[in-house]
Amino acid sequence: MAEVILHIYDVTNSGSDKTNNTIVQINKIFKDGIGLGGIFHSAVQVYGDEEWSFGFCEQGTGVFSCPSGKNPMYTYRENIVLGKTDFSIFKVNQILRELSREWPGYSYDLLAKNCNHFCDEFCERLGVPKLPGWVNRFANAGDAAMEVAGNTAVRLKQAKTEIVSASKIAYRFLVGVTSNATGSPDSAGNSNKSNPKFQTAWFKNMITSGAKPSSSSEVQNREEEMPGQQKGPEAEELQRQNSRHERRFSS
Numbered sequence: 001m002a003e004v005i006l007h008i009y010d011v012t013n014s015g016s017d018k019t020n021n022t023i024v025q026i027n028k029i030f031k032d033g034i035g036l037g038g039i040f041h042s043a044v045q046v047y048g049d050e051e052w053s054f055g056f057c058e059q060g061t062g063v064f065s066c067p068s069g070k071n072p073m074y075t076y077r078e079n080i081v082l083g084k085t086d087f088s089i090f091k092v093n094q095i096l097r098e099l100s101r102e103w104p105g106y107s108y109d110l111l112a113k114n115c116n117h118f119c120d121e122f123c124e125r126l127g128v129p130k131l132p133g134w135v136n137r138f139a140n141a142g143d144a145a146m147e148v149a150g151n152t153a154v155r156l157k158q159a160k161t162e163i164v165s166a167s168k169i170a171y172r173f174l175v176g177v178t179s180n181a182t183g184s185p186d187s188a189g190n191s192n193k194s195n196p197k198f199q200t201a202w203f204k205n206m207i208t209s210g211a212k213p214s215s216s217s218e219v220q221n222r223e224e225e226m227p228g229q230q231k232g233p234e235a236e237e238l239q240r241q242n243s244r245h246e247r248r249f250s251s
Contacts, residue, residue: 001084002047004128006119008135009041009074024075037137041074042119046126047089052096054118057105083128095125
């Protein structure tokens with residue numbers, strides 16, 4: 001068995017002392033002050049004095065090693081013991097060879113595939129817990145924001161399609177109601193068909209009940225069933241009003 005140690009650095013490789021100092025201050029406030037996280041580089045040490053991480057390069061693997069806690073590009077912050085792996089050094093070297101093939105340098109992405117994602121993958125294969133959430137929280141928040149934006153756009157598109165479809169179905173039904181009323185003898189039921197109040201009540205009921213006919217046959221069935229047979233509370237109230245009007249006029 002061997003300890004698996006996570007080494008964490010402040011990302012201070014911008015080339016500007018002012019920017020680097022700003023990043024250090026951000027990390028102090030967001031991680032040390034309120035515990036949310038910050039902008040960090042991470043690397044994993046197991047068997048020996050080397051730490052392993054991942055970075056960008058145009059050709060070849062992005063997996064690299066350096067003496068633990070001594071990466072010259074960043075400012076060292078702290079280390080965390082994640083646990084112990086049951087794998088032998090031979091198995092660990094095999095895992096590193098596999099990761100070297102799977103993580104080419106050109107695939108590096110600040111939000112989706114960075115050094116912290118690599119360390120998560122390495123730790124998972126070693127059988128120890130992944131990185132604490134605060135180490136990569138800024139990148140994960142970016143991923144989440146993009147995912148929400150993408151899902152929202154898809155849902156809005158779907159909603160627009162459903163609204164247009166429902167409007168077409170309602171229009172076809174109302175046109176059918178008007179046509180039937182025009183060509184039929186006057187009666188109590190047929191007078192309701194041509195009554196604008198009845199049409200409005202039916203359309204409102206369809207919207208609030210979430211009806212979503214999906215085929216022309218369903219539309220036809222509704223056109224055959226609904227006129228003169230509306231049994232909802234709005235239609236019953238309309239019939240009661242008509243009865244009261246008839247009694248008042250006949251008295």
